[in-house]
Amino acid sequence: MCTVTFLPTSNTNFIFTSNRDETPLRKTLPPKVYHENGVAIRYPKDELAGGTWIGTSEKNRIVCVLNGGYQSHERQPPYKLSRGVIVKNVLSAIDVLAYIKSFDFTNIEPFTLLVLEWNTINLNFMQFVWTGKNLDIKELPNKPQIWSSSNLYNPKMKKERENWFNEWLEKTHELTQEKVLAFHSNENLGTKATSIKMKRPFIETVSITSIQKGQDKVTMDYVDFLKTKKS
Structure with a gap:
């Protein structure tokens, strides 16, 4: 939910990966297929709110959410709807x-x-x-990109992480999901609080969800660091 990379491998194929930086006390269910509004979607479920931060849909769609907009904000609950529920709604939307x-x-x-x-x-x-206050809509280019949650990473940290990403890209000649997962699992860049796999007193990278679209299929790999297993 808090660090995302997009890596195209062709005009229509790619590897899309998200690290969930969250309190380890918040329970998560591993990915499975659910039916929402008559549409089959696959996602790891946040047990508390019932939503998700990332998922795929039979509509040839991936949806992923990061906390915060362009800058950090102060939480002002109660909110009328979880952002994770919005992800599910967008996954199953007609348009x-x-x-x-x-x-x-x-x-x-x-x-x-x-x-x-x-x-x-x-x-x-x-x-x-x-x-x-405002909703901004932007079309993104089909090129390698990284996002870091504004609520966890200030502009200086974001830039530092972009540099790590670009340096890793320069050294990586053939993109594979295994190499992408290794990058997302790196806890030795910068400090423990800012590395791609991060750890702070009350929040840490609890899982990685990596979606690979190939010529014939879409696969989802899920690494649960709290249970130390891959599904």
Whole structure:
């Protein structure tokens, strides 16, 4: 939910990976297929709120959310809806843009929402940022990118992480999911509080979800660091 990378391997194929930086006390269920609004979607479930931070849909769609918009914010609960529930709604929506433009985000905590959709010849990548007051919509290029949650990483930390990402890219000649997972598991960059796999007194990287789209299939790898296993 808090560190995301996108790595295209062709015009329509890619590896999309998200680290969840969260309190280890918050329980999560491993990915499985659920049916929401008649649509099959696969996601790891936040047991507390019933939502998710990342998932795939039979509509050839990936949706992922990060905490916060462009900058850190003070939480002002209660909020009318969990951002993780919004992820599920977008995964099953008939038309993503129409759904988001018609939704009233008033009293929803700020977020950054990434949405990938594809067919046999095209990849459509969109970013939606809700600041708490305004909704910004942006089309993203099909190139390597990294995001870090504004509520955990200040601009200096974000830049440092971008540099690590770019340095790793320069050294990595053939992108594989194994190499991407290794990068997302690195806890020795910078400090423990800022490394890609991070750890602070009350929050840490608890899991990695990595989605790979190949020519014929889409796979989801899930690494649960609290249970130290991959599914």
